[in-house]
Amino acid sequence: MINKEKIEELMSINGQVKDVVFQTDADYILKKYGEEGLAKLEKKAEELNIPINYKEANSLKLCPIGLRVLSLLLMRDVFGLSDSEIREIGYSAPATSFVVKLLMRFLSSFSRLAKEVPNYWKNHYTIGSLESVYLNEKTKDLIVHLKDFKVDPILCIYFEGYFRRIYEFAVGFGNGECKETKCMFKGAPYHEYVFRTRK
Ligand SMILES: [Zn+2]
Structure with missing residues (x-):
């Protein structure tokens, strides 16, 4: 409460x-x-x-x-x-944001998406940084780290949905998965999000 x-x-x-x-x-x-x-x-x-x-x-x-x-x-x-509804709010956000619509042209290919990740973050938030730490062009697997950003765990859930939708601009609507695998609220030095396509 x-x-x-x-x-x-x-x-x-x-x-x-x-x-x-x-x-x-x-x-x-x-x-x-x-x-x-x-x-x-x-x-x-x-x-x-x-x-x-x-x-x-x-x-x-x-x-x-x-x-x-x-x-x-x-x-x-x-x-x-519920948590899944918080994820859903995150997932629906990029589709209605005009900022995202402007950025869409940069997000249309997987390698550009991975490259644009840090700029994308800076465009929206004045604290923290987002980095791609692993990407595989072939499988479209992607791992990003969100650093210096310990605000509230509800955002960790929200971002799972939000980032998934951004990822789907590159891999196809409904074809992406995103999971937070490490978290600053659980003792990790950053939040880690792992992306992959549904097979
Ligand atoms: Zn987290």
Whole structure:
């Protein structure tokens, strides 16, 4: 549950993200729970004094990374979402983000995708770094490490879905898998995501 301490802890984290994330969160809620659902989410945010404006999310503006986490935690609390639904929110995000649409042309081939990974991260987040540490052109296997980014475990789940969708721009829609195999919240020095195609 979200309480005052949790909000303060998250809001004190140094780092920012493009606020397009609230647009993609709102799109998911609208699709699944309609206007009524979004109104419920906005009301809860207001009650807790969490300054998220779902309707005026502007892709180019930066906002505190703590707010991004709070949006996901709010959705989980208000709608009782499971981990697989958090993954689903991540998975649906790249399809509705105009930032991603602009980048699509870079993501259309596997080797370019792997090469663009660090830039892609920097384009969205002011902290942490994302690196491809292994790629196999033939099998399309890919391993990436997310470093210097210990924000909240809900993002680890969200990214499994989000990264999977990005990977599928290169390997085909519905044809990718992504699993977090190492995690900073479980003592590893970075988060590791392993990608492969469904065989
Ligand atoms: Zn993790």
